Amino acid sequence: MAVYTHLGAEDLAALIIHFDVGELTSAKGIAEGVSNSNWLIETTGKDGTPARFILTMYEFRIEVTDLPFFLSLLDHLAAKGCPVPRTIHDRGGALYRMIGDKAVALIEFLPGVSVSHPTPDQARAVGRALAQMHMASADFAGSRENAMGLAESRRLAEACGHGGMTQIDPALADLVDRELPLLEAAWPAALPRAVIHADLFPDNVLMLGSTVTGLIDFYFACTDIAAYDIAVTHAAWCFDAQGGNFNLAISAALLEGYEALRPLSAAERTALPVLARAAALRFTMSRAFDWLNTPADALVVRKSPMAFARRLQFYADPVNAGIFASS
Amino acid sequence: MAVYTHLGAEDLAALIIHFDVGELTSAKGIAEGVSNSNWLIETTGKDGTPARFILTMYEFRIEVTDLPFFLSLLDHLAAKGCPVPRTIHDRGGALYRMIGDKAVALIEFLPGVSVSHPTPDQARAVGRALAQMHMASADFAGSRENAMGLAESRRLAEACGHGGMTQIDPALADLVDRELPLLEAAWPAALPRAVIHADLFPDNVLMLGSTVTGLIDFYFACTDIAAYDIAVTHAAWCFDAQGGNFNLAISAALLEGYEALRPLSAAERTALPVLARAAALRFTMSRAFDWLNTPADALVVRKSPMAFARRLQFYADPVNAGIFASS
Numbered sequence: 001m002a003v004y005t006h007l008g009a010e011d012l013a014a015l016i017i018h019f020d021v022g023e024l025t026s027a028k029g030i031a032e033g034v035s036n037s038n039w040l041i042e043t044t045g046k047d048g049t050p051a052r053f054i055l056t057m058y059e060f061r062i063e064v065t066d067l068p069f070f071l072s073l074l075d076h077l078a079a080k081g082c083p084v085p086r087t088i089h090d091r092g093g094a095l096y097r098m099i100g101d102k103a104v105a106l107i108e109f110l111p112g113v114s115v116s117h118p119t120p121d122q123a124r125a126v127g128r129a130l131a132q133m134h135m136a137s138a139d140f141a142g143s144r145e146n147a148m149g150l151a152e153s154r155r156l157a158e159a160c161g162h163g164g165m166t167q168i169d170p171a172l173a174d175l176v177d178r179e180l181p182l183l184e185a186a187w188p189a190a191l192p193r194a195v196i197h198a199d200l201f202p203d204n205v206l207m208l209g210s211t212v213t214g215l216i217d218f219y220f221a222c223t224d225i226a227a228y229d230i231a232v233t234h235a236a237w238c239f240d241a242q243g244g245n246f247n248l249a250i251s252a253a254l255l256e257g258y259e260a261l262r263p264l265s266a267a268e269r270t271a272l273p274v275l276a277r278a279a280a281l282r283f284t285m286s287r288a289f290d291w292l293n294t295p296a297d298a299l300v301v302r303k304s305p306m307a308f309a310r311r312l313q314f315y316a317d318p319v320n321a322g323i324f325a326s327s
Numbered sequence: 328m329a330v331y332t333h334l335g336a337e338d339l340a341a342l343i344i345h346f347d348v349g350e351l352t353s354a355k356g357i358a359e360g361v362s363n364s365n366w367l368i369e370t371t372g373k374d375g376t377p378a379r380f381i382l383t384m385y386e387f388r389i390e391v392t393d394l395p396f397f398l399s400l401l402d403h404l405a406a407k408g409c410p411v412p413r414t415i416h417d418r419g420g421a422l423y424r425m426i427g428d429k430a431v432a433l434i435e436f437l438p439g440v441s442v443s444h445p446t447p448d449q450a451r452a453v454g455r456a457l458a459q460m461h462m463a464s465a466d467f468a469g470s471r472e473n474a475m476g477l478a479e480s481r482r483l484a485e486a487c488g489h490g491g492m493t494q495i496d497p498a499l500a501d502l503v504d505r506e507l508p509l510l511e512a513a514w515p516a517a518l519p520r521a522v523i524h525a526d527l528f529p530d531n532v533l534m535l536g537s538t539v540t541g542l543i544d545f546y547f548a549c550t551d552i553a554a555y556d557i558a559v560t561h562a563a564w565c566f567d568a569q570g571g572n573f574n575l576a577i578s579a580a581l582l583e584g585y586e587a588l589r590p591l592s593a594a595e596r597t598a599l600p601v602l603a604r605a606a607a608l609r610f611t612m613s614r615a616f617d618w619l620n621t622p623a624d625a626l627v628v629r630k631s632p633m634a635f636a637r638r639l640q641f642y643a644d645p646v647n648a649g650i651f652a653s654s
Contacts, residue, residue: 006443008440008441008442008443008444009440009441009442009443009534010442010443010444011443012440013440024440025438025439025440025535026438026439026440026533027440028355028357028358028359028367029357029358029359030355030356030357030358030367031355031356031357031358032355032356040355040357040367042438111352111353111369112352112353113335113336113339113340113351113352113353113354114335114336115335115336115337116333116335116336116337116338117335117337206353207336208352
């Protein structure tokens with residue numbers, strides 16, 4: 001969480017002139033995003049009503065060639081009524097602009113705050129918003145491969161190596177060695193696909209009370225199994241930060257909210273335990289790799305891989321098989 | 328620049344209830360401040376008009392016992408028409424509240440952006456705002472010793488040691504050894520005093536065009552020689568970031584703006600070169616200490632001490648004595 005690039009008033013004003021949003025009146029670098037820098041900016045507005053926007057500069061890990069997918073997806077979903085910020089196009093209609101060698105986009109500001117301790121009502125609303133998004137994406141023309149799927153988990157496991165994983169936790173290498181081939185063999189490739197968010201942590205959901213006002217940070221969005229997105233969201237919402245204390249009420253509400261709009265098929269529901277293990281493995285491995293490879297002087301706080309290894313153990317434990325059974 | 332503490336929607340809502348500002352609708356951690364965490368928050372407002380505030384949590388280096396001075400100073404200056412954010416008192420009238428063992432304050436949001444490359448008109452406006460602040464503080468009841476004065480520069484030089492300074496730059500120890508005793512002997516103790524900002528870098532000034540809309544971040548404010556604040560501001564505004572390229576037009580405009588409201592006495596003007604050297608030394612030493620003592624995994628970017636050592640050399644060079652001569 002950091003702002004990697006300094007943009008002074010002059011840089012910002014020179015950028016804003018290319019958009020029909022009035023004049024810049026405020027800009028605060030915000031502590032969100034690990035692969036981009038973000039500013040909350042205010043302008044006099046196109047019609048004289050002050051307006052706010054998020055200005056995002058893409059710093060690392062995000063390919064400029066993927067930006068049309070991410071940014072037009074926002075437009076598509078917003079047009080369908082999903083609580084998603086629209087992309088503000090520049091005066092020439094472009095989705096993003098360059099400042100030097102870095103791409104920047106101007107994105108609608110949405111109200112709402114991110115919860116730390118969701119209630120079942122909030123989880124139900126998030127499940128519903130996720131289903132709405134999957135359904136709204138059905139006629140979206142773009143597609144993007146999931147760069148963080150099982151193949152990437154294997155690649156990261158090999159990059160970390162047994163030594164690296166053992167350095168993180170003595171039990172990690174064995175867990176990964178057991179799960180990876182098992183999940184590869186059990187992968188339910190034939191399930192319905194959609195554009196998925198793939199990273200819908202509480203940080204990426206804005207809420208007012210129990211209403212979802214914004215799904216944000218779509219920079220892992222991709223075309224993949226719809227139910228896998230439920231699995232990611234489940235892993236992100238139903239445990240405490242350390243990966244303990246599974247919350248059954250949140251889990252049930254999340255699934256119930258999703259199914260209120262998009263009921264799961266029997267095949268999807270049967271696949272959820274495997275998808276949840278794959279989701280937990282995905283964050284275990286990306287965090288393990290970052291843990292071992294983040295320079296000690298980096299501006300980001302390293303997140304514990306074990307918080308997701310514990311979720312993986314939970315999902316893999318037959319004792320917990322019932323949590324995804326039909327309600 | 329970081330947000331050190333995670334505050335979820337629940338924490339923020341529980342805090343905001345103690346203020347007459349309506350309900351929380353947005354909160355973004357902002358990348359400002361090295362000794363505190365800050366959030367730009369929005370609420371429904373006390374009268375139904377959406378309102379914005381800066382929420383500050385004091386993390387390091389700031390003594391809670393100093394908060395009444397800092398926060399009531401803002402109220403005093405704002406009441407006198409200075410472009411300074413007011414402190415929002417809680418429903419019980421308190422200037423700050425505690426969240427756990429950390430103090431937090433709610434502060435008025437002001438529009439404006441910080442410039443990187445000031446124009447003379449902007450520097451003139453900053454000089455004027457500084458003079459206005461000094462004059463407005465004359466009847467402020469509070470007082471606070473300057474904890475970052477010459478005595479602290481000596482303490483920091485000793486804490487860094489010759490070895491540490493040489494590690495930063497081979498020439499640094501000699502420069503500090505020469506300047507410290509010279510400035511201690513020449514210190515113009517009898518000059519007029521005021522409440523000074525003591526850290527008025529461009530980052531701490533919000534502007535719209537050439538109008539100062541906000542002086543912010545008063546957490547070094549103290550009672551000291553008024554002209555010393557000019558010296559600090561001069562060192563902060565009249566050079567490029569590396570401490571080279573002195574800008575005479577900015578320097579002249581800054582002093583002219585100040586004197587438009589508060590003309591300097593002959594004694595103050597004569598003292599400016601010594602005060603400017605002390606100001607440059609103060610930032611050289613605090614940066615040198617931080618350079619040597621910031622953990623490699625800290626969330627802050629270390630700032631170069633040599634950028635201010637170069638300013639010190641500039642101010643100490645007799646060739647440049649004329650820059651503070653009466654215009």
